[in-house]
Amino acid sequence: TQLLEQSPQFLSIQEGENLTVYCNSSSVFSSLQWYRQEPGEGPVLLVTVVTGGEVKKLKRLTFQFGDARKDSSLHITAAQPGDTGLYLCAGLNSGAGSYQLTFGKGTKLSVIP
Amino acid sequence: KAGVTQTPRYLIKTRGQQVTLSCSPISGHRSVSWYQQTPGQGLQFLFEYFSETQRNKGNFPGRFSGRQFSNSRSEMNVSTLELGDSALYLCASSLSRAGNTIYFGEGSWLTVV
Numbered sequence: 305t306q307l308l309e310q311s312p313q314f315l316s317i318q319e320g321e322n323l324t325v326y327c328n329s330s331s332v333f334s335s336l337q338w339y340r341q342e343p344g345e346g347p348v349l350l351v352t353v354v355t356g357g358e359v360k361k362l363k364r365l366t367f368q369f370g371d372a373r374k375d376s377s378l379h380i381t382a383a384q385p386g387d388t389g390l391y392l393c394a395g396l397n398s399g400a401g402s403y404q405l406t407f408g409k410g411t412k413l414s415v416i417p
Numbered sequence: 418k419a420g421v422t423q424t425p426r427y428l429i430k431t432r433g434q435q436v437t438l439s440c441s442p443i444s445g446h447r448s449v450s451w452y453q454q455t456p457g458q459g460l461q462f463l464f465e466y467f468s469e470t471q472r473n474k475g476n477f478p479g480r481f482s483g484r485q486f487s488n489s490r491s492e493m494n495v496s497t498l499e500l501g502d503s504a505l506y507l508c509a510s511s512l513s514r515a516g517n518t519i520y521f522g523e524g525s526w527l528t529v530v
Contacts, residue, residue, distance in 0.1 A: 344523075344526075345523050345524070346423075346507050346521035346522050346523045346524045347460075347507070347521045348521070349518065349519065349520060349521075352518055392459075392460070394460075396519075403448070403450075403465055403473065404462045404465055404473055405450070405460075405462065405509075405519065406462070407452075407459055407460040407461075408459070409459040
């Protein structure tokens with residue numbers, strides 16, 4: 305069974321601070337996705353990383369896929385209250401004809417004005 | 418274009434009853450997956466459908482079933498409901514089985530009393 309360990313589980317920071325969320329696994333994934341989920345809503349895709357070592361930027365968010373495609377990180381610069389939400393990483397397993405996402409438990413981020 | 422549409426959004430059922438949830442994927446998307454989200458377990462994979470065939474199933478009891486129609490719309494059914502089935506049920510669609518971009522609906526909130 306593939307597992308994705310996400311840390312930290314909870315994070316409360318002041319507006320303007322920087323933060324990093326980590327997503328680690330002992331398994332290799334064909335791609336890794338980051339989602340943000342608001343209460344009562346479905347996860348919204350932020351980014352997909354496919355190539356080992358890949359770095360993608362989305363405004364103040366920087367996503368990195370580990371060289372071995374087993375881990376990823378999300379860095380937010382100068383966090384804003386609008387960044388508050390549950391951040392989920394998910395690895396896509398496409399081995400042996402199976403296509404399913406394995407999710408981490410999520411990081412609940414609160415950005416205090 | 419319209420996103421993934423799930424109905425109903427909210428429902429309350431009694432233990433022992435059954436429930437059917439519906440999902441309309443993004444137009445042109447042929448792969449549909451279902452996930453269960455609970456506070457304790459996070460998001461867990463239920464099934465994956467492609468071309469009206471179940472391609473993969475998660476570790477859930479046989480009370481959980483689903484199907485996909487020729488227009489790619491999907492339904493999932495839970496029979497003999499238990500209190501522990503209370504959860505947010507999420508449907509996701511992608512263009513193909515190997516699609517790295519997976520989009521989620523807003524989910525169906527099921528409460529079993």
